[in-house]
Amino acid sequence: MQRSDLKNTKRWVVKIGSALLTNDGQGLNREALASWVAQMVELKKQGIEVVIVSSGSVAEGMKRLGWNTRPKLLNELQAAASVGQMGLIQAYESKFSQYDIHSAQILMTHDDLSNRKRYLNVKNAIETLLEYGVVPIINENDTVVTDEIRFGDNDTLAALTANLISADVLVILTDQKGLYNDNPRENPNAELISEARVSRKDIEAMASPEGGALGKGGMYTKVMAAKRAARSGTATLIASGHATNVLPKLFNGEAEGTLLIPDLEPLTARQQWLAGHLQAKGSLVLDDGAVNVLRSSGKSLLPIGVKSMRGSFLRGEMVVCFDEAGQEVARGLINYSFTEANKIMGHPSQDIESILGFIEDESLIHRDNMVLSE
Numbered sequence: 524m525q526r527s528d529l530k531n532t533k534r535w536v537v538k539i540g541s542a543l544l545t546n547d548g549q550g551l552n553r554e555a556l557a558s559w560v561a562q563m564v565e566l567k568k569q570g571i572e573v574v575i576v577s578s579g580s581v582a583e584g585m586k587r588l589g590w591n592t593r594p595k596l597l598n599e600l601q602a603a604a605s606v607g608q609m610g611l612i613q614a615y616e617s618k619f620s621q622y623d624i625h626s627a628q629i630l631m632t633h634d635d636l637s638n639r640k641r642y643l644n645v646k647n648a649i650e651t652l653l654e655y656g657v658v659p660i661i662n663e664n665d666t667v668v669t670d671e672i673r674f675g676d677n678d679t680l681a682a683l684t685a686n687l688i689s690a691d692v693l694v695i696l697t698d699q700k701g702l703y704n705d706n707p708r709e710n711p712n713a714e715l716i717s718e719a720r721v722s723r724k725d726i727e728a729m730a731s732p733e734g735g736a737l738g739k740g741g742m743y744t745k746v747m748a749a750k751r752a753a754r755s756g757t758a759t760l761i762a763s764g765h766a767t768n769v770l771p772k773l774f775n776g777e778a779e780g781t782l783l784i785p786d787l788e789p790l791t792a793r794q795q796w797l798a799g800h801l802q803a804k805g806s807l808v809l810d811d812g813a814v815n816v817l818r819s820s821g822k823s824l825l826p827i828g829v830k831s832m833r834g835s836f837l838r839g840e841m842v843v844c845f846d847e848a849g850q851e852v853a854r855g856l857i858n859y860s861f862t863e864a865n866k867i868m869g870h871p872s873q874d875i876e877s878i879l880g881f882i883e884d885e886s887l888i889h890r891d892n893m894v895l896s897e
């Protein structure tokens with residue numbers, strides 16, 4: 524993938540961050556929003572299907588409620604988000620309708636994406652909207668989230684959306700020109716990176732989790748989002764939403780922002796869904812033999828290879844597997860509850876029935892329900 528290939532892509536997810544959407548915390552920057560809509564209309568004319576992931580509800584809600592600082596309490600954030608989401612959607616809707624284009628609101632929680640049935644429902648709904656030429660506008664459903672089921676930042680939500688619909692391109696528009704080799708807010712000599720392969724280890728260290736006053740996650744979550752997006756073969760562009768005509772320029776292959784080239788091995792659709800489970804209910808520590816088998820021969824995890832476990836999980840819930848040095852090896856859906864798994868760990872599978880009095884499966888995590896970590 525290089526910039527000149529961007530012209531030949533079909534499906535884009537465009538993420539517009541809080542730092543960009545607001546006039547320094549004073550509600551939405553409507554002029555800028557109108558300009559991005561005009562640019563997305565240009566993309567649509569070129570045959571691109573566009574999905575927006577837009578932040579801004581909390582900032583707009585703060586303005587409407589007369590609050591000067593972002594609330595810390597969850598219930599106040601939820602109140603601000605629900606008031607502000609009205610204004611956010613209204614702003615997009617009124618701009619797109621000037622071009623006779625319909626837009627649609629989709630509010631998601633992490634729970635929606637970790638339930639396989641609901642995940643497929645969202646996917647079908649978004650794809651149907653695209654077939655009808657509608658522009659879906661996605662945000663986290665802040666009103667119902669608790670800390671356990673939140674994405675936390677919209678970069679992650681945008682990457683999961685890119686995986687969900689197998690987007691070719693994820694554009695993350697923010698308040699900086701792109702990814703710098705150091706945080707430009709703190710280091711005036713930081714240099715812009717025009718292009719990097721997403722597998723490069725050093726890019727994570729360059730990206731600080733410190734963002735602006737309104738944004739969440741800073742550049743770190745953007746780099747992690749690019750890695751996640753790469754699992755569906757999606758290329759990520761991080762660019763400034765203030766740059767004139769930035770989206771058509773990117774489409775034309777111009778050297779705006781940072782291109783993060785997807786060079787990680789793509790995962791199957793089901794593995795992407797598994798990898799998208801952000802919250803695990805427990806962890807297992809595996810012995811070296813089990814780690815080798817998982818990494819090299821693509822087999823299921825048997826109870827005999829497990830040395831210890833923590834957490835509280837039920838059958839079918841997500842757990843993370845570590846090696847003895849604490850390195851993540853894989854994650855997957857476990858076939859036994861914590862109490863059951865605790866009894867059978869370290870034992871051969873033929874003993875499961877005599878220990879528990881029943882057998883669900885000879886494996887603790889079946890290969891089809893597991894994804895190896897990077």
Ligand SMILES: Nc1ncnc2c1ncn2[C@@H]1O[C@H](COP(=O)(O)OP(=O)(O)O)[C@@H](O)[C@H]1O
Pocket residue numbers: 539540541542543578678696697698699701702703704705706707708729730731732733734735736737738739740741742743
């Ligand atoms: N290496 C880096 N390159 C560019 N920006 C960085 C870097 N490290 C940290 N940042 C910070 O990340 C901020 C953007 O993240 P954030 O405030 O969360 O924005 P958004 O709301 O668009 O997601 C920038 O304003 C910048 O201060």
Ligand SMILES: N[C@@H](CCC(=O)OP(=O)(O)O)C(=O)O
Pocket residue numbers: 539540541542577578579580581582604662663665675676677678737738739740741
């Ligand atoms: N969903 C919330 C906050 C999400 C958020 O700020 O994320 P980001 O734009 O990645 O910094 C909103 O619309 O205000």
